[in-house]
Amino acid sequence: MKQGSKKELKVPAIKDGTVIDHIPSRVTFKVMRILDLREFNQAISVALNLKSKALGKKGIIKVGNRFLTQDEVNKIAILAPKATVNIIKDYEVKEKINVDLPDEIHNIIKCSNPKCITNNEKVKTSFSILSKTPLQALCNHCERVMEAKDITLI
Amino acid sequence: MEFKGKDIISIKDFSKEELLYILSIAKKIEKNPDPNLLKTKIASLLFFEPSTRTRLSFSSAMKRLGGNTIGFAQGEVSSIKKGETLWDTIKMAEQYSDVIVMRHPLEGAARLAADAATIPVINAGDGANQHPTQTLLDLYTIQKEKGKLENLNVGFLGDLKYGRTVHSLAIALSHFKAKMFFISPTALKMPKHYLTELKQKKIKFTEVRDLSKVSKQIDVLYATRIQKERFPDQLEYEKYKNAFRLDKSTLDISKKDMIIMHPLPRVGEIDPELDDTKNAVYFKQAGNGIPVRQALLSLVLGKIQ
Numbered sequence A: 001m002k003q004g005s006k007k008e009l010k011v012p013a014i015k016d017g018t019v020i021d022h023i024p025s026r027v028t029f030k031v032m033r034i035l036d037l038r039e040f041n042q043a044i045s046v047a048l049n050l051k052s053k054a055l056g057k058k059g060i061i062k063v064g065n066r067f068l069t070q071d072e073v074n075k076i077a078i079l080a081p082k083a084t085v086n087i088i089k090d091y092e093v094k095e096k097i098n099v100d101l102p103d104e105i106h107n108i109i110k111c112s113n114p115k116c117i118t119n120n121e122k123v124k125t126s127f128s129i130l131s132k133t134p135l136q137a138l139c140n141h142c143e144r145v146m147e148a149k150d151i152t153l154i
Numbered sequence B: 001m002e003f004k005g006k007d008i009i010s011i012k013d014f015s016k017e018e019l020l021y022i023l024s025i026a027k028k029i030e031k032n033p034d035p036n037l038l039k040t041k042i043a044s045l046l047f048f049e050p051s052t053r054t055r056l057s058f059s060s061a062m063k064r065l066g067g068n069t070i071g072f073a074q075g076e077v078s079s080i081k082k083g084e085t086l087w088d089t090i091k092m093a094e095q096y097s098d099v100i101v102m103r104h105p106l107e108g109a110a111r112l113a114a115d116a117a118t119i120p121v122i123n124a125g126d127g128a129n130q131h132p133t134q135t136l137l138d139l140y141t142i143q144k145e146k147g148k149l150e151n152l153n154v155g156f157l158g159d160l161k162y163g164r165t166v167h168s169l170a171i172a173l174s175h176f177k178a179k180m181f182f183i184s185p186t187a188l189k190m191p192k193h194y195l196t197e198l199k200q201k202k203i204k205f206t207e208v209r210d211l212s213k214v215s216k217q218i219d220v221l222y223a224t225r226i227q228k229e230r231f232p233d234q235l236e237y238e239k240y241k242n243a244f245r246l247d248k249s250t251l252d253i254s255k256k257d258m259i260i261m262h263p264l265p266r267v268g269e270i271d272p273e274l275d276d277t278k279n280a281v282y283f284k285q286a287g288n289g290i291p292v293r294q295a296l297l298s299l300v301l302g303k304i305q
């Protein structure tokens, strides 16, 4: 880890919890929604529009007293493929988790086909990731293949 | 091969071996049908949109093997109009029957039904998506008429953009090294992602607008309906309608043993003067739906191994 980013993680410092870094700034709140953080009862700090060489503008989310799992982290992969997730214990980075797009994603994105059953009945969506770059997601219901530009969140 | 309890939802779910196995069972049943094979079995035929042809074919397939059917055709049952979910309709139907055959206007409905049901579900068409029993009967017809499935030159003619039967058959034939000819107006060309899929499978294909350019090479000509409502401009429709019409003059520019298939109903793509020729197999094709559906029903019900 670079010196600079280590400093950044400590402001404001959290004793125990999770720091999600390198989120494209504009999807930061969506990431919070996917991880159900708004319902979460602990201290959360969010920073937006921070300078980032790779992303232009990035967001950071720091969640106290919650440790995200690999499965949870993977849920944000479609939005923030370059995000890094640090698990903090006693002010130290104990673990770094990289997001990895899973082979299947459930109930995170919508199907772009208006005639798909998932857009007409209360059904959880399910997609198979055919390709990570460029992104291709197959609706397991109607079999439509979506690209990155077709994707909207539930 | 174990088919008992399996759902038949999409042609993409089947390997080459499985496709061939189903066709071999259909052949056996056609030769030697056992009128008591499905005795005591009940199929729910749930038709949320009209398709008399498919419904009658399934009904006949079931009854000729001694089975029974219950169900509804679109408009007959009010619970759907009252807003009962598909999920609940399926949960109800599975209490009354051993297998569900469903036609639904929405794409992916069959997959949802299969998730809901503990008994096997056979997709009899879900919107523009899949109609696997049609594809299987198309394969069965080709195999029966040409004596093989491998290495054939297959022409697809007409509305290739919206023609679900064409998409599924092309994908199914990609298991058998078919060479494909896509003959359509520019506005109704085969969708790109299917062509990409064929390329990935190393299938050779050609796109043309004029049948006469390729007809001498074709073993199997699969014609489809060109539907008026697909054209934003009715003049366009009038223009294309006749360009994709087959008649006796078509035979003059074709291989002698070329077979002509069509999923039916036709709306003028094939002149009735062709009906009596040995090239026309579209009525036999419709009839082949019976042994193919009998094979599927018997397999998923575990009555044939």
Ligand SMILES: [Zn+2]
Pocket: A111, A112, A113, A116, A117, A118, A139, A140, A141, A142, A143, A144, B108
């Ligand atoms: Zn879909």
